[in-house]
Amino acid sequence: MSxxxxxxxxxxxxxxxxxxxxxxxxxxxxxxxxxxxxxITAFVFFVLAGCLxxxxxxxxxxxxGGFITxxxxxxxxxxxxxxxxxxxxxxxxxxxxxxxxxPVQIGARDVAxxxxxxxxxxxxxxxxxxxxxxxxxxxxxxxxxxYPPMSLQGAAGTSMWCAAIFxxxxxxxxxxxxxxxxxxxxxxxGMTYTRMPLFCWGQFATAPLLMIATTALAAALAxxxxxxxxxVPFYDPTKGGSPVLWxxxxxxxxxxxxxxxxxxxxxxxxxxxxxxxxxxxxxxxxIAFSSAAIALAGFMVxxxxxxxxGIAPYMQLPFMVITFIIAVPTGVKIFSWIATLWExxxxxxxxxxxxxxxxxxxxxxxxxxxxxxxxxxxxxxHGTYFIPAHLHFVLVGGxxxxxxxxxxxxxxxxxxxxxxxxxGRVHFVLFMIGFLGTFLPxxxxxxxxxxxxVATYDPQFQGVNQFESIFSFIMTLAILIFFINALxxxxxxxxxxxxxxxxxxxxxxxxxxxxxYNFKHIPSVFGLPYDFTEPLPYAHLEEELTDSxxxxxxx
Amino acid sequence: MSKHRGFTIVTVVLALLSIAEILYFWLMPTVxxxxxPEGGHPGDQVDWLFRFMAxxxxxxxxxxxxxxxxxxxxxRRRRGDSPDALGPxxxxxxxxxxxxTIVPTLFVVLLSVLSIKIWYVLQVQPANGLVVESIxxxxxxTFRYPDVNGEVxxxxxxxxxxxxxxxxxxxxxxxxxxxxxxxxxxxxxxxxINTIRxxxxxxxxxxxxxxxxxxxxxxxxxxxxxxxEPVAQYEVWYRGWQVHNAQVSNAIPTVSSGxxxxxxxxxxxxxxxxxxxxxxxxxxxxxSQRIVGPGLLGVxxxxxxPNLVDGDPAxxxxxxxxxxxxxxxxxxxxxxxxxxxxxxxxxxxxxxYLNTLKVK
Numbered sequence: 001m002s003x004x005x006x007x008x009x010x011x012x013x014x015x016x017x018x019x020x021x022x023x024x025x026x027x028x029x030x031x032x033x034x035x036x037x038x039x040i041t042a043f044v045f046f047v048l049a050g051c052l053x054x055x056x057x058x059x060x061x062x063x064x065g066g067f068i069t070x071x072x073x074x075x076x077x078x079x080x081x082x083x084x085x086x087x088x089x090x091x092x093x094x095x096x097x098x099x100x101x102x103p104v105q106i107g108a109r110d111v112a113x114x115x116x117x118x119x120x121x122x123x124x125x126x127x128x129x130x131x132x133x134x135x136x137x138x139x140x141x142x143x144x145x146x147y148p149p150m151s152l153q154g155a156a157g158t159s160m161w162c163a164a165i166f167x168x169x170x171x172x173x174x175x176x177x178x179x180x181x182x183x184x185x186x187x188x189x190g191m192t193y194t195r196m197p198l199f200c201w202g203q204f205a206t207a208p209l210l211m212i213a214t215t216a217l218a219a220a221l222a223x224x225x226x227x228x229x230x231x232v233p234f235y236d237p238t239k240g241g242s243p244v245l246w247x248x249x250x251x252x253x254x255x256x257x258x259x260x261x262x263x264x265x266x267x268x269x270x271x272x273x274x275x276x277x278x279x280x281x282x283x284x285x286x287i288a289f290s291s292a293a294i295a296l297a298g299f300m301v302x303x304x305x306x307x308x309x310g311i312a313p314y315m316q317l318p319f320m321v322i323t324f325i326i327a328v329p330t331g332v333k334i335f336s337w338i339a340t341l342w343e344x345x346x347x348x349x350x351x352x353x354x355x356x357x358x359x360x361x362x363x364x365x366x367x368x369x370x371x372x373x374x375x376x377x378x379x380x381x382h383g384t385y386f387i388p389a390h391l392h393f394v395l396v397g398g399x400x401x402x403x404x405x406x407x408x409x410x411x412x413x414x415x416x417x418x419x420x421x422x423x424g425r426v427h428f429v430l431f432m433i434g435f436l437g438t439f440l441p442x443x444x445x446x447x448x449x450x451x452x453x454v455a456t457y458d459p460q461f462q463g464v465n466q467f468e469s470i471f472s473f474i475m476t477l478a479i480l481i482f483f484i485n486a487l488x489x490x491x492x493x494x495x496x497x498x499x500x501x502x503x504x505x506x507x508x509x510x511x512x513x514x515x516x517y518n519f520k521h522i523p524s525v526f527g528l529p530y531d532f533t534e535p536l537p538y539a540h541l542e543e544e545l546t547d548s549x550x551x552x553x554x555x
Numbered sequence: 556m557s558k559h560r561g562f563t564i565v566t567v568v569l570a571l572l573s574i575a576e577i578l579y580f581w582l583m584p585t586v587x588x589x590x591x592p593e594g595g596h597p598g599d600q601v602d603w604l605f606r607f608m609a610x611x612x613x614x615x616x617x618x619x620x621x622x623x624x625x626x627x628x629x630x631r632r633r634r635g636d637s638p639d640a641l642g643p644x645x646x647x648x649x650x651x652x653x654x655x656t657i658v659p660t661l662f663v664v665l666l667s668v669l670s671i672k673i674w675y676v677l678q679v680q681p682a683n684g685l686v687v688e689s690i691x692x693x694x695x696x697t698f699r700y701p702d703v704n705g706e707v708x709x710x711x712x713x714x715x716x717x718x719x720x721x722x723x724x725x726x727x728x729x730x731x732x733x734x735x736x737x738x739x740x741x742x743x744x745x746x747x748i749n750t751i752r753x754x755x756x757x758x759x760x761x762x763x764x765x766x767x768x769x770x771x772x773x774x775x776x777x778x779x780x781x782x783x784e785p786v787a788q789y790e791v792w793y794r795g796w797q798v799h800n801a802q803v804s805n806a807i808p809t810v811s812s813g814x815x816x817x818x819x820x821x822x823x824x825x826x827x828x829x830x831x832x833x834x835x836x837x838x839x840x841x842x843s844q845r846i847v848g849p850g851l852l853g854v855x856x857x858x859x860x861p862n863l864v865d866g867d868p869a870x871x872x873x874x875x876x877x878x879x880x881x882x883x884x885x886x887x888x889x890x891x892x893x894x895x896x897x898x899x900x901x902x903x904x905x906x907x908y909l910n911t912l913k914v915k
Contacts, residue, residue, distance in 0.1 A: 070771050142768050149728045149745065150768060237746035238883060243729060244744065277630070279642030283652050308731060308742045310749035313678050317671060324663040328656060334619060335655045341626035344642035348631055356627055363619045367612045374608065374666065376601045376673040380590070380738040383731050383766030447590050449735035451766040454774035458762075502639070533644040 017516040027122075029114035032514050034121050035100030036414060039407075041125050042092040043483075048132060049083035052076045054476060057438075057469040063459040070455035074141035075157075077453060079131065081144030082161065086168045087128045089399045090257065093264035094210060095121060095175050097406050098203045100414065102179065104507040104514060105197045107188025107523045107539065112181040120174040127167035134160040143453055145250060148235035148243050152228060162225040169214045169221070172260075176210025179203055188506075188539070190525035197505045197529045198274075198287055202267025205291040209256045209263075209298065217253035220246055244309055251302035259298040261395060262362075263291055265402025266333055269355055272405050273337050275503045276352035277344030280530040283336040290329030297326050307375050308382045316375055323373035330366055334359060349501075350424025354405035357432055361397025365390055368443065386446030392439045404431075404482065411486070412500050416512040417493030423485040430478035437471025498545050504538040505529050511545055519543070561629055569621040576613035580606045594736035594783065595755040600673045601738040607669065611662065677739070681718030681752060687711070688722045691730030691743035694772030696763055696779050700793065704800040705868040711763065712782045713755050714789040721751040726866065731767035734781050742767055755783040800868075817871055817903050824901075825908025832895050833905075839912065848889065856913045864889065871906050878902045 018024050028034060055076050059067040068076065103111050111117050138155025140146055151158055183204050187196070196204070223234040224246065233239030235246050266287075274281040281287065303311055303319040337359060346352065368390040372378050381387070404427075411419045441464050446452070450461050457465070499508040504527070510518060523539040531538070586593065586602045589609070593602050632640065688699040689711065697706040713719055723732045725743040732751070733740040736759070741749035761783070765776035784792075836848035854869055864882050867873040879902060881891030892902065 065774075070774055074768070074771075074773075141770075147729055147767070150770065153728070153770070237744075238888075240888070242746075244747070277642055278632075278640065280644060280646050282645065283647045286647070286652055286656075308740050308749075310742060310744060310747050313674075317674070320670060320674075321663075321667045324667055325660075328659045328663060331659045332652070332656055336652075338619065338622050338626065339645075339648075339651070341623070341630060342645070344626075344630045345632045345636060345640045346627055346630050348627065356623055359623045360620050363616060367616060370666070371605075371608055371612070374604060374670045376597070376604050376670060376677065376738075377608065379677070379740045380601055380735070382740055383733070444589065449591055449762065449764060451733070451764050451777070453768040456774040458777065531644070532641050 027118060029110070029118055030516060031099045031103045031110045031114070031117060032414075032518075034117050035096055035098070037121055038091050038096035038099060038124065041121075041128070042088050042096055045083050045087035045128050046092075047483075049080050049088060050476065050479065052080035052083070054472065056080060057472040059455060060457070060465045061469045063457050063462040063465075065456045068455075071141065073455035074143075074453070075135065075139035078140045078143050078146070078161075079135065082131060082140075082165065083128070084395070085144060085257070085261070086165055087124070087131065089261045089395060089403070090172060091124050091168075092403055093261065093399065094172065094179070094203070094206060095124065097199075097264060097268065097403075097410070098175070098179055098206075101410060101507055102200050102203045103182060103186070104510070104518050105200050105505050106183060106186065107191050107506050107519065107525060108182060108186040109517045109519060109522070111178050112186055113178050116174050116178050120171045120178065123167050123171040123174075127164045127171065130160055130164035130167065134158070134164070145254075146224070146246075147250075148224065148227070148241075148246050149237065151224060152236055159225055159228050162221045162228070166218055166221045166225070169218050172210045173214045173218075176207045176214070180207035180211065183207070188523050188525055190539070192525075194285065194288070195525055195528060196288075197267075198270030198281060198284065198291075199264070199267035199505075201288040201291050202263045202265075202270075205295040206260050206263045209260050209295055213253045213256035213260070213299070216249050217257075220249035220253070223249075244306070244311070247306050247309055248302070251305045252299075255302040255305065256295075256298045258394070259294055261399045262402075263295065265358070265399045265406075266291060268402045268406040268409070269333075269337060269358055271503070271505065272351050272355040272409050273340050274530045275409075275501050276347040276349055276355070277340050278347070278502070278532055279340055279342075279344040280528070280532065281336070282339035282342075283332070284528070284530070287333055287336050290332050293329045294326060297322055297329075301326065304373055304378070307378045320373055320375050324370060327366065327370050327373075334363055334366075347501075349408065350419065350421055350428060351405045351408035351501075353425065353428040354401050354408065357428065358398060358401040358405065361393055361401060361432075361435065365393030365397050368393060381446050383451055384446030385442045385450045385452055388452055389439050389442030389446060392442070396435060396439070407486065409501070410507075411489065411493075412496035413507055413512050413514065415490050415493070416496060417489055417491075418496045418500065419489040419493055420485050423481055427478050427482045427485065430474055430481065434471050434473075434475025434478055438468045438475055441468055502532070504532065506539055506541075509537070509539065509541050510543050562625075565621060565625045569618050572621075573614040573617045576617065577610040580610040580613065590738075591735045592757070592759075593738065594734075594757040594759060594761055595753050597673065597676045597753060598736070598738035599756075600676055604669065604673055608666070611666075677752060679752065681720065681754065684718035684720045684752075685713070686720045686722070687713070688724070689732055689743070691723065691725040691727075691732065691765065691769070693727050693770050694765070694776040696730075696732070696765075696776075699862070700796065703793070703796050706862060706866075707796050707800075710780050710782050712784060712789050712792045714786040715758050715783050716754065716756055717786070718752070718754045721753070722748050723751065724748050728769050729767045730765045730769050730776070733764045733766045734761050735764065736761040737781075740766060755781075758783050758785065816899070817875060817906050820900075820903035820905075820907030822904070822907045822911045825904035825906070828897075828901055828905055829908055832897070836889075851909060852912050854912065855910050871910060874909060875902050875906050878905060 025033060059065050059073055134157030137157045137160060140151060140154045140158040140161045142150040142154060183200060226232040227234050227236065233241040235241045235243050237243060270281055270287055301319055301323045304323045307316055372390060408419055408424055445461055445464055450457055496512060498512050506523060521542050523541040525539040527534060527536055527538040529538055586605060590602065590605065593599055686701060690697045697708050698711045699706055723741050723743045724747060725745045727745065730743040731740055732743055737753050739751045739753055741751045761781045762777055763779045763781050765773060838850040839852050840850035841852055855871060863869050863873055863877055865877065877889060878897060879892045882889040
């Protein structure tokens with residue numbers, strides 16, 4: 001307290017740390033606790049949605065299905081998709097990692113609106129429970145996209161689905177506002193935009209997407225809900241509505257949502273690849289700029305999901321060309337990361353392995369995305385297994401690999417301990433094998449003639465489907481190893497110092513786990529976040545670090 | 556600088572590998588390892604685009620994966636390195652960055668031009684083509700052919716090498732019409748017509764698959780086939796359906812069969828009524844579902860006119876039934892006789908008038 005008192009005037013702005021368990025860990029206003037709450041909750045939903053994925057794979061082991069009825073199967077994949085998108089990847093990458101890391105990285109003590117942050121979080125598990133409770137009243141069947149008129153005929157759970165997704169969208173929107181204001185107004189002195197860590201740039205590009213795009217989804221969902229419950233005709237063609245209207249509104253959200261799900265993962269990649277290559281990130285400005293470019297262009301490509309839906313032919317072209325163009329900034333990022341590896345002193349930690357795996361898998365998903373953007377080829381593979389293949393390459397091979405990489409990277413910051421590197425490598429190897437075996441053959445299945453969202457299929461595809469199912473079990477085993485490793489390491493992992501990876505960004509310059517209020521004094525920033533050879537530190541801090549500096553390579 | 560020699564060797568190996576992949580994608584005789592056998596035009600152009608994109612993708616992906624793996628091995632921290640060893644202080648390289656921004660941009664321009672060229676082929680209406688319709692229903696497809704009354708409910712037959720314009724729509728929820736061998740697809744959306752234009756060039760039986768989730772039976776909506784056969788065989792099949800559906804007559808029955816007697820309707824009275832009651836929604840033009848109600852020119856005589864909105868064939872008693880009962884369903888709303896203020900005599904007059912309308 002003496003240090004604070006000396007700097008006069010600061011002490012009265014600092015609220016005392018709450019001592020009760022409930023205020024400290026349940027209804028916490030602390031961004032770090034909220035971030036960890038998001039991550040844990042999202043992993044709980046990840047386990048549930050992952051079980052649904054395995055039910056899907058078991059059903060598909062036989063061409064005639066037989067494990068569950070087609071109606072149940074439709075419910076299972078609909079909730080699997082909805083939960084993975086809205087309850088796992090988006091909350092994990094924005095509310096989870098964003099809350100945990102972003103305020104510290106910009107040298108702030110918390111987000112701009114801590115109460116709003118707490119509300120955002122608490123909406124999320126409630127809406128997740130609502131989503132899963134729709135199974136009790138007949139879950140939606142028309143996939144995570146819920147196209148009407150099919151979704152108008154769905155069981156009562158479809159309305160519950162609307163309400164749940166609407167609520168989780170409110171949570172996203174509030175988080176977007178919160179993060180944007182935090183990054184605009186609360187950066188530490190000297191933290192200019194070009195000194196901001198690239199993870200923050202990822203969040204900075206994502207926040208407006210959360211704010212703007214999610215409102216379009218909210219409108220679409222409100223209309224669907226009103227039509228289902230009160231018969232207000234928005235989408236039903238028999239009453240003068242348009243089913244294609246839903247598709248426009250849904251994809252006006254859900255395409256930017258793809259970037260909501262990948263831009264923060266890009267941010268994690270930039271941190272991890274630079275730190276473990278022991279080199280400055282290559283082309284900082286171009287990486288930061290390309291995030292913004294992707295976010296902006298992401299608003300102008302939604303109808304590439306609708307090339308078969310009968311939009312006016314000439315309207316298809318701009319959507320195709322802009323989608324092609326997005327490949328350029330994405331490619332720039334990939335090339336910059338690879339160039340960062342060049343002549344580095346690469347530490348092949350678990351976190352880095354997942355980052356390298358990201359480069360390999362995400363690039364494949366990006367390339368198949370260009371295939372899908374080309375209208376003539378899209379007309380062939382639209383609505384087939386090529387689509388699940390592509391989206392799992394970008395969302396599992398991209399976003400989820402980024403999440404794993406980020407967990408291994410920031411675990412010492414959250415808990416003060418390492419996760420087991422050995423089991424991390426086992427996780428990586430099994431996950432890569434399982435993932436490729438599960439999703440790579442799906443491209444072929446789709447191109448050869450297997451439609452998506454089917455409970456039974458042409459027997460000629462049974463062998464390949466069995467192959468995929470077996471590899472999906474390997475992937476599940478890998479994830480199980482990850483969870484055991486994480487849970488075990490919370491209490492029993494090897495102790496890590498405050499900066500075990502030798503990173504320069506601010507979160508690593510304060511003790512682990514991070515203290516309440518983060519910084520005794522707001523740091524002043526005068527360097528670049530990835531200049532490892534620079535003898536001067538990135539920022540001026542006055543922290544009392546009790547642990548002795550650990551050599552970077554000792555993990 | 557041994558690591559740079561390694562880099563050169565790896566680059567050469569990756570380049571050779573890429574060339575081999577590109578040659579493979581261009582020299583493979585058919586795309587069958589990757590796509591089903593190609594059965595028509597412009598499916599051949601789609602295959603060409605696939606070869607083009609696959610070769611470009613193979614080139615890019617080989618180098619990305621090759622370099623990631625090589626760099627991870629060659630530049631890994633070695634046992635002898637100091638724990639705090641750092642890589643060189645390289646921040647950027649404007650020339651390199653310009654190159655990997657501009658080259659992909661140029662590629663994107665090229666790909667756009669090629670895609671638009673093929674896209675344009677898909678939009679061109681073939682002259683002298685066969686116009687066929689398909690209607691998606693839960694959970695099967697039906698087809699309509701010129702000069703065949705009603706709907707064909709089993710297989711879809713097409714003559715080989717004859718351009719086809721296929722109009723698709725749906726009677727219930729959204730379906731999607733896909734024949735993998737033809738590489739083309741269109742969603743069947745209630746209240747809308749989407750069009751596929753193609754020319755089958757290979758004789759065979761091809762699966763028709765629904766690719767938009769449409770309910771419990773979606774998985775089973777792949778049982779029907781498109782049969783492409785020589786014109787003579789097609790004609791036999793086609794005549795068969797003409798005969799099969801022949802009982803569906805367009806003549807006004809002399810004996811009253813429905814609730815309304817249609818005998819003795821006055822066409823001129825019907826014309827006056829039509830102007831009063833019907834023209835707000837119906838044009839005296841060709842059939843088109845893009846306006847409020849379909850155009851009614853030739854509704855009872857144009858063989859290409861689809862079935863009535865309730866799915867029944869366009870016959871005078873069925874038209875009378877719609878005038879009497881109205882229609883509310885996936886295609887919209889048509890008022891019934893009470894709402895329109897029509898007597899039975901008015902309906903008979905209207906049917907008589909409609910029966911005089913013929914396509915020139």
